[in-house]
Amino acid sequence: MSNYQAFVVRESDGVYSGTVEKVDFVGLQDGEVRVKVEYSSLNYKDALSASGNKGVTKNYPHIPGIDAAGVVTESKSTLFGVGDLVIVSCYDLGMNHPGGYAEYIQVPESWVIPMPTKMTTREAMVYGTAGFTAALSVYRLLQNGQKPEMGPIVVTGALGGVGSIACQILNKLKFDVIAASSNGMSDEMMNLLGATSQFTKMETDDQSGRPMLRSAWGGAIDVVGGNTLTTLLKACNPLGNVTTCGNIGSGDLNMTVYPFILRGVSLLGVDAQSCPMPLRREIWNLLAADWAIDLSDQLVFETDLDGLNHYIQLMLTKKSRGRVVVKL
Template sequence: MKAFVVQKSEDKKFNSSIEEIKIPTIEEKEVLIKAQYSSLNYKDALSSIGNPGVTRIFPHVTGIDVAGVIEESQSPLFKKGDEVLVTGYDLGMNTNGGHSEYVKVPASWVVSKPEGISLKELMVYGTAGLTAALSVNELIHNGVEPEDGEILVTGATGGVGSIAVSILKKLGFKVVAISGKADKIPFLNELGAHEVILRQDFDVENKKPMVSERFAGVIDTVGGNILAEALKAIKYDGVATCCGLTSSFELHTNVFPFILRGVRLIGIDSVECTLEKKAAAWEKLSHEFKINTLEALTTEINLDQVKEAYEQLLAGKAVGRYLVKID
């Protein structure tokens, strides 16, 4: 079968290419998926250059997402022909991932395709869409409503951010987006942002422990000083979610927003969260959260174009989502 394989050379350098490799053999409680679609995420790009925090086993097939049809099953949970998807867990990290024609995974990682959505749409969402849905869910579950005020979305041209903007708009929220790409302001307006703040205008260290209340909630995808400054501007009883670190993994903040305004900061993990929680989020994305901007935020590629797309992701030039057509 064809797969996008990352190899580690003797001098500890990494190279990647499309290779013909053996179709994996499944064992008890495993399934073999004939892949139809995958996607690209920042974590995939890191894996492709041998980032040790993501992948340590080589040769390695990237792809933390996959959607397709069960080809073979050694589990009572699934049968041949079932339409399914897998995101997170160890897929595409140290377990060969979705950028191949066939994918072997434990049945315990697999979610059945919900009604009302296609395999292609599922992979346009992918891990980014799942993370966005989990983030929006946390705002709603913690009492944030459209009439409470604006929601700030950071890293808004990225996968998680762009989908979050669209979901929030659909649900009736007024969205303010932060992006470092001035030329993508029309794109963000099309997705549903009523205002766009350029990153350089927001990512400024302010020594004040708090600023005027503005945002009812924040969906942060970048971390670092941007999140620190966003926390200072959240309204009383507001909520911020945090799911990314493309700006920085460090957070230098103070306790005043938390103890004087009752602000809550909630971490979002879409990798190891329970299968039940993932399935519920996919149901939301198939119905209540389903957006009509998928085509506008998607670039479709094939396996031969994955390497070039990784370069765009690593350079911070990617916009929206990359959908990888496998078959």
């Protein structure tokens, strides 16, 4: 076999579109492995790459997909051999390196994670970078002293990939969870997320201009940024923690230092892309064991390469929910 199928994004007259094409194999270099991809997943960064966002992907044509899980079919690595089940996630995969929306990927050994015991390739991609980011956010809260008795945790973007998984992990760890989303959700959806209550955008988008607000929650996991993040910080209980991992609302943060110096609130950054490998493995092992959640079919949608464009458009228009896995 000299080629394989992949979802290739091309640019024509300023318009970017993705189609399934045949791509030729290239020779394996020392320290690299070739992985037959069984599943990938859709993340917001993938949707940006597929729509020509040069802040994510500089050159086209390009194969997006920042996640992949599968089996090693060829190796010039001392760390991984043929037949090993692996996860490849983050780093430059799917950004400026051909990504997981392909039957095969070819990557440096330093990007590869052994598949945790009892985790399947599909389960790994139901989590994907979004689930990893959610778990890393929870990890950062715990490492900085967050406890359930300090008050409920607000999770923004609760119907999205990061938010939905963060809610479920927090619930498993006995935290009260306030699920915040731009649209209301049913009692059934709240039960699936493990949330005890919900917020609409109004409650997390303070427009008063006051430097601080009445304490209202113990901490937060935020994917929005901008004034939402500012609001979460201004109303956080003393010594609470707020994590930030996204800027779909805005990259700006306009506020005073008062929540930090008068209440001891901590703002914790979460960087999934360049997370050190030892911590990366620890987080994946937690997802496979102690932090494993019920991967409800109501929050997981499956597609093949031909159906990707539909879900990419849903994500770009902020109409997606849960997780989308791509079966190769």
